[in-house]
Amino acid sequence: NAGVTQTPKFRVLKTGQSMTLLCAQDMNHEYMYWYRQDPGMGLRLIHYSVGEGTTAKGEVPDGYNVSRLKKQNFLLGLESAAPSQTSVYFCASGRFPGGQGWQDEQFFGPGTRLTVL
Amino acid sequence: EDKVVQSPLSLVVHEGDTVTLNCSYEVTNFRSLLWYKQEKKAPTFLFMLTSSGIEKKSGRLSSILDKKELFSILNITATQTGDSAIYLCAVGRYGNKLVFGAGTILRVKS
Numbered sequence: 488n489a490g491v492t493q494t495p496k497f498r499v500l501k502t503g504q505s506m507t508l509l510c511a512q513d514m515n516h517e518y519m520y521w522y523r524q525d526p527g528m529g530l531r532l533i534h535y536s537v538g539e540g541t542t543a544k545g546e547v548p549d550g551y552n553v554s555r556l557k558k559q560n561f562l563l564g565l566e567s568a569a570p571s572q573t574s575v576y577f578c579a580s581g582r583f584p585g586g587q588g589w590q591d592e593q594f595f596g597p598g599t600r601l602t603v604l
Numbered sequence: 605e606d607k608v609v610q611s612p613l614s615l616v617v618h619e620g621d622t623v624t625l626n627c628s629y630e631v632t633n634f635r636s637l638l639w640y641k642q643e644k645k646a647p648t649f650l651f652m653l654t655s656s657g658i659e660k661k662s663g664r665l666s667s668i669l670d671k672k673e674l675f676s677i678l679n680i681t682a683t684q685t686g687d688s689a690i691y692l693c694a695v696g697r698y699g700n701k702l703v704f705g706a707g708t709i710l711r712v713k714s
Binding site for chain 2 (some may be wrong): 516520527531532537542545590591592594
């Protein structure tokens with residue numbers, strides 16, 4: 488099992504360019520999440536999905552869009568990149584809660600380091 | 605507004621020392637408190653706590669939750685250089701979202 492994978496690992500963009508980050512998970516998890524991590528600010532939730540075909544806004548959604556066309560994939564798009572979007576982006580997935588042994592644990596991908604010049 | 609505050613922000617210790625990391629929270633619809641360790645890349649799960657006063661232990665690491673005073677601590681005994689990392693505290697809310705603290709950067713010197 489690969490777990491959660493992210494592509495690309497690194498990317499440099501110029502202001503105004505667009506790009507898509509791809510996240511894939513092979514654990515059959517219902518929930519998927521996109522976070523950004525900035526120094527001194529921990530992980531902040533951008534968007535998330537509770538199942539195929541659904542998406543919802545997190546704490547810092549402005550400037551980003553997402554899509555979940557297949558259960559195993561969650562895409563994060565930047566339509567017009569800005570220097571303020573320079574960050575490390577993490578994707579995570581989690582099981583559907585409930586029942587015995589439910590866990591809030593989320594499983595993280597290795598991250599994408601994005602620089603916007 | 606939901607808030608998770610970790611302290612200290614960073615600390616440096618020597619191998620063999622014991623450290624205590626703190627996490628306090630004010631979060632609506634609290635369900636659980638989680639600790640993660642982040643080295644160079646992805647955060648990796650350490651513990652999930654849901655009940656007050658019950659210690660969870662894994663080797664030299666242990667953690668406890670106080671739901672009345674709204675805090676948790678993570679203890680690491682006999683620290684090793686491999687414990688150097690960012691330790692993240694997160695609160696799990698109903699609705700399956702985690703609210704993270706800023707993290708504590710731990711550096712263990714040999």
